[in-house]
Amino acid sequence: MTGSQKRDVVVGAGSGIGCALIHRWIDSAARPVVAIARSPSSLEHFEPFDLVETRVCDYSDEALASLAEGLRDDNVAIERLVICNGVLQGEGYRPERAVNQLDAHAMHRVFEVNTFLPMRVLAALTPLLKRSEAPRIAVLSARVGSIGDNRRGGWYTYRGSKAALNMMLKCAALELRRLNPSAKVLAYHPGTVDTPLSEPFQGSVDPSTLLSPERAAEALDKVLAETEPDGELSYLDWRGDVIPW
Ligand SMILES: NC(=O)c1ccc[n+]([C@@H]2O[C@H](COP(=O)([O-])OP(=O)(O)OC[C@H]3O[C@@H](n4cnc5c(N)ncnc54)[C@H](OP(=O)(O)O)[C@@H]3O)[C@@H](O)[C@H]2O)c1
Numbered sequence: 001m002t003g004s005q006k007r008d009v010v011v012g013a014g015s016g017i018g019c020a021l022i023h024r025w026i027d028s029a030a031r032p033v034v035a036i037a038r039s040p041s042s043l044e045h046f047e048p049f050d051l052v053e054t055r056v057c058d059y060s061d062e063a064l065a066s067l068a069e070g071l072r073d074d075n076v077a078i079e080r081l082v083i084c085n086g087v088l089q090g091e092g093y094r095p096e097r098a099v100n101q102l103d104a105h106a107m108h109r110v111f112e113v114n115t116f117l118p119m120r121v122l123a124a125l126t127p128l129l130k131r132s133e134a135p136r137i138a139v140l141s142a143r144v145g146s147i148g149d150n151r152r153g154g155w156y157t158y159r160g161s162k163a164a165l166n167m168m169l170k171c172a173a174l175e176l177r178r179l180n181p182s183a184k185v186l187a188y189h190p191g192t193v194d195t196p197l198s199e200p201f202q203g204s205v206d207p208s209t210l211l212s213p214e215r216a217a218e219a220l221d222k223v224l225a226e227t228e229p230d231g232e233l234s235y236l237d238w239r240g241d242v243i244p245w
Pocket residue numbers: 011012013014015016017018036037038039042059084085086087113117140141142143189190191192193194195196197198
């Protein structure tokens with residue numbers, strides 16, 4: 001793409017992991033970063049940094065279309081795209097321990113954020129990914145979305161939303177293979193990371209295995225740098241190890 005503006009893009013820039021990644025990328029000064037979040041307050045602390053272009057987005061269809069249009073008008077070529085949005089619990093719902101705790105409203109909320117939103121973001125940005133040189137795309141999934149690795153059960157909705165995300169990412173990777181063979185898509189497990197999402201559940205986590213957001217960002221950066229386009233979706237953890245589907 002001639003005269004393009006190379007950018008790294010982080011969606012869900014208010015997340016613990018996304019925020020640490022943006023700061024890491026500011027320090028490396030490789031190229032400007034587009035940071036996207038729902039609320040201006042999540043983006044305020046990036047204001048002092050010239051390398052960060054902040055965009056508030058409520059993730060409605062209209063807002064996503066307008067975001068994509070703005071990036072296209074700025075002739076942006078995406079180098080790295082990381083989508084961080086995800087919820088494990090919220091107002092009035094927690095991860096289920098038993099099937100009788102399933103709640104339709106909670107299931108909709110979790111699938112909306114964990115599965116549908118990342119796919120809607122990808123749908124909006126696919127025209128840009130098509131014309132970018134060799135975009136590396138990581139969508140934050142989770143190891144608990146693995147069917148093969150599920151030995152303990154529970155967390156029905158969170159697990160299901162990430163497994164469904166993985167399947168939809170597989171479709172996207174296969175489609176992107178035709179549109180841009182140099183693109184690479186990852187369904188990525190960041191490790192157990194010390195963020196608001198994991199905080200209520202850290203009691204059962206061995207402290208030596210809990211990653212800081214900065215360490216998680218370093219690992220994600222490394223996995224993204226080492227990944228090669230092969231027209232496939234890879235399901236990788238923070239060590240770069242393959243997770244069974
Ligand atoms: N922390 C862990 O141990 C861990 C382990 C495995 C996988 N993950 C995955 O890693 C990703 C990032 O998690 P994190 O630990 O950094 O969590 P976090 O700090 O709690 O961030 C949550 C993210 O989800 C977004 N979000 C929350 N509610 C939303 C809603 N209603 N609509 C749209 N977006 C919403 C936020 O968006 P804004 O930025 O727009 O506010 C934010 O980007 C998630 O997908 C999570 O499932 C985390």
